[in-house]
Amino acid sequence: MDLSNLTIHQINDLLKYREVKSVDITNSYIKRIKEVDPVVSAYLYNDFEEALSNAADADKIIQKNKDFPYLTGIPLSIKDIFLIKGKKTTCASKILDNFISPYDSTVIRRLKENNYVFLGKTNMDEFAMGSSTENSAYKITKNPYDLNRVPGGSSGGSAASVSSDLCAGSFGTDTGGSVRQPASLCGVVGLKPTYGLISRYGIIAFSSSLDQAGVIANDVLDAAIMLKAVAGFDEKDQTTRKFEIKDYPEIVKKADKSAMKGLKVGIPVEFFSEGLDPKICSRIMEIKELLKDLGADIVDISLPDTKYSVAAYYVIATSEASSNLERYDGIRFGSRFSKDEGVQTLDELYRKTRELGFGKEVKRRIILGTFALSAGYYDAYYKKASLVRKLIIKNYKDSFNDVDIILGPTSPTPAFLIGEKMSDPLSMYLSDIYTISVNLAYLPALSLPVGVIDNPTKKGGVLPVGLQLISPWATEARLLSVAKIIEDEVKFRQKYSAKI
Amino acid sequence: MDNDRDIIDINHVVKLAKLDLNKNDSEHFSRELGKILDYIDMLKEADVSKINSVLDELDYDNLVSGAALKTGFYKDCRLDECLPDDSFDFNIVVSNAPNFDTRPFMDTGLKLDSMLSYGFFIVPQVIE
Structure with missing residues (x-):
């Protein structure tokens, strides 16, 4: 039986009807990882023994029970930012290269309760800081559509692992676009839920008021399945809210295009300004026409203060990061660099450990954040940025009085070449221009692959284009339904794949 | 470059952040951070x-x-x-630490089991 290119719901059907076992599915992924990952480098490490053990346990549960959780026996990859008890978590940094986590993150605990199969930890930008996965201290991940291009970041390994069929789905994190942008560049679905929907307990913190776990999946139904398994209030994360967690998979299955009649779709003028690749703009406009044909009302809107998004983000996120990364000091856990460096005092130990343990981008952001919070500058930078954040929140709130959902491109460019933006940090930061305001506003958003453009450097090759949908606070059901309807019309998965 | 724009005193900030920059890093940093601060400057107009x-x-x-x-x-x-299960087991603390020592207590001849949950994170000298 051909077990390649399956979605989670397809695997679930096969398992439900006893046509295959989880061990067979898992072995199929293991074989593919061994063949393909040396080229794509999506994973930092795998644990095939654990995977097969998880699969065997899942098979026993399936055998004994008529009903079992959707994710039972499903092999997933996990961004190396989620703590798993007894396993290494490096956050793609040298400063954690020997860190074995003493506890499970809530997301992992819930996945274990759902009997998932752990395939391995995926590569990422160090401490989730980056938009290309080039900031990893360990390796560069390649885009499955073109191995000379980046998969996006910071969850690039996760997106590449789904896109090249090295897992059935992946969990990543999104602080300024780090799930949606790589999903867009790799031609897969990426969802960042409302802030507070998924617990951040056990997720290595970058910027606590922006971080959110997200899902990267082959299709919208898979994203709904993965979201349902982990979402919900957690005592251990006081920023989670007691939201009503709906049956997202059932809602997606019932999504019908008749729901588009009269749906007000907002198109922000700011998402179509200079800097957007015209070919990407065309693909997004095609979706606008498609929605019009289905009966939706297209409304031009403006989110005028989103022009400050990247500036506000790079003050807030770096400030919060400078605080969150203080704990990496070489004293209680992680790497310590002292013996070979002639370190004489405690102060030198801190400074040397952090100099050698952190990469360039991490240092850059810690310095920026420390500056923005320091005496004399706090009001002008952090406080001002926090107030500007409220302007952005209000832009979205006001717009959602007039429209039901907002759409635009996820990324201003298709996947760029490896090395292309590394010498210009600011141009790298601007790759997140459409995704960042969503984190600032605590809203849910999804990137859906809706087409391709020709690859200028690879004859006959194509590069995926992602559509970003943004819905009001705590309306994941609406977001997923609209995404499903568009997905059914576009049929991206039937037409395109990475062919690797 | 905008003369009204703040300039980062990198030496001061690295002291605050307890983060040394090697020659490789600090050469580019001033320039790159300057460019980023120029961009962030737009917050002033909001x-x-x-x-x-x-x-x-x-x-x-x-x-x-x-x-x-x-x-x-x-x-x-x-x-x-505080919730009861919130603290780490002593063994976990010891196994994660780069340099930890329980011996000073063991040599005192005091009853071992009452001393087992104590130890030191060993660091270089604190006072210069």
Whole structure:
């Protein structure tokens, strides 16, 4: 039986009807990882023994029970930012290269309760800081559509692992676009839920008021399945809210295009300004026409203060990061660099450990954040940025009085070449221009692959284009339904794949 | 370059952040950070006069007394109380530490089991 290119719901059907076992599915992924990952480098490490053990346990549960959780026996990859008890978590940094986590993150605990199969930890930008996965201290991940291009970041390994069929789905994190942008560049679905929907307990913190776990999946139904398994209030994360967690998979299955009649779709003028690749703009406009044909009302809107998004983000996120990364000091856990460096005092130990343990981008952001919070500058930078954040929140709130959902491109460019933006940090930061305001506003958003453009450097090759949908606070059901309807019309998965 | 724009005193900031920059890093940093600060400068134009700061929105007196916990905004919060399973086992602390020593206590001849949950994180000298 051909077990390649399956979605989670397809695997679930096969398992439900006893046509295959989880061990067979898992072995199929293991074989593919061994063949393909040396080229794509999506994973930092795998644990095939654990995977097969998880699969065997899942098979026993399936055998004994008529009903079992959707994710039972499903092999997933996990961004190396989620703590798993007894396993290494490096956050793609040298400063954690020997860190074995003493506890499970809530997301992992819930996945274990759902009997998932752990395939391995995926590569990422160090401490989730980056938009290309080039900031990893360990390796560069390649885009499955073109191995000379980046998969996006910071969850690039996760997106590449789904896109090249090295897992059935992946969990990543999104602080300024780090799930949606790589999903867009790799031609897969990426969802960042409302802030507070998924617990951040056990997720290595970058910027606590922006971080959110997200899902990267082959299709919208898979994203709904993965979201349902982990979402919900957690005592251990006081920023989670007691939201009503709906049956997202059932809602997606019932999504019908008749729901588009009269749906007000907002198109922000700011998402179509200079800097957007015209070919990407065309693909997004095609979706606008498609929605019009289905009966939706297209409304031009403006989110005028989103022009400050990247500036506000790079003050807030770096400030919060400078605080969150203080704990990496070489004293209680992680790497310590002292013996070979002639370190004489405690102060030198801190400074040397952090100099050698952190990469360039991490240092850059810690310095920026420390500056923005320091005496004399706090009001002008952090406080001002926090107030500007409220302007952005209000832009979205006001717009959602007039429209039901907002759409635009996820990324201003298709996947760029490896090395292309590394010498210009600011141009790298601007790759997140459409995704960042969503984190600032605590809203849910999804990137859906809706087409391709020709690859200028690879004859006959194509590069995926992602559509970003943004819905009001705590309306994941609406977001997923609209995404499903568009997905059914576009049929991206039937037409395109990475062919690797 | 805008002369009104703040310039980062990198030497001061690295002291605050306890983060040394090697020659490789510091050469580029001033230039790159300058460019980024130029960009961030646009926040100056934003008109936030009608926005209340977060501090203005918090109901401090009721929050402290616990009365606020029953109201809409805080209903998902709990009191700041320690949960019993929140601390790490001593062995976990020891196994994670780069340099940890329990020996000083063991040599004292004091009853071992009462001393087993003590030890030191060994570091270089603190006072210069």
